Amino acid sequence: MSATPPTRALGRKSIRASAAPRDLMADEDLATAWAAQVVTLLPQAWPGILGESLTGRALAEGLWTLRTIDLRAHGEGRHRNVDDTPAGGGAGMVLRADVGARAMADALGRARGDVPRLLMSPRGRPFDQARARDLAGRDGVILFCGRFEGVDERLVDHFGLEEVSLGDFVLTGGDIAAQALIDATVRLMPRVLGNQHSAEEESFSTGLLEYPQYTKPAVWEGRAIPDVLLSGHHAQITAWRQAEAERLTKERRPDLWRARVTRPDEDREL
């Protein structure tokens, strides 16, 4: 059988040969780039959407790095089996703990610093903006992507994997969830968004959903941009946006609204 390379690294792959050691030490990106390691049965699906646009440019610039660990390469026997039928019976297949453990050992061997180990799982705590901020402040993350019916529970216990869910729905595998998690995290890093300001005002950062946005043309299909936004009156624009953000949050997300009004100590500025 063809030998599958167990890992693939993306991001800053090589050190410029011309750079003197002193310059490399001074190169903050090399020393501190946020490092994502992803254990997956589908390494070919990476970097996927993360290779595009802002996250892709940041990856190419070495602001973060990505390494996939191919579960299949750690599989059992000639056929590199990774799964088996559930103990106790039932539908589908379960990823083996021993196979998953070899892939995790590979990831842990390369991890440096404060790197949480997460399992993408519909049973997990829902991922949110606060968690994205938390992860962006760490040295990286190890993400284990499940497939089929999920993973052997002993793998979760042995490595203390923290289960994280993208929401109350079931995907066929963890890869899309992991890419969404990385996207939300990477865009919070300095220099990834062109305009850092936009991450501060948008949905969830303020505890509110974002106000409506408009751009040219001034009138489209008989619909005009609200006058206040074209008035040039900054205080009124700010007040209008705050009122709209509050209205939308009350209407659509009473849970967020309640959480917000019960924290009177919080800065309510937009």
Ligand code: SAH
């Ligand atoms: N039998 C499981 C679902 C398995 S879905 C159950 O009922 O809970 C297969 C894999 O997809 C999971 O192991 C997980 O890694 C991933 N996955 C599915 N839904 C997800 C979600 N909402 N969030 C994060 N990962 C998810």
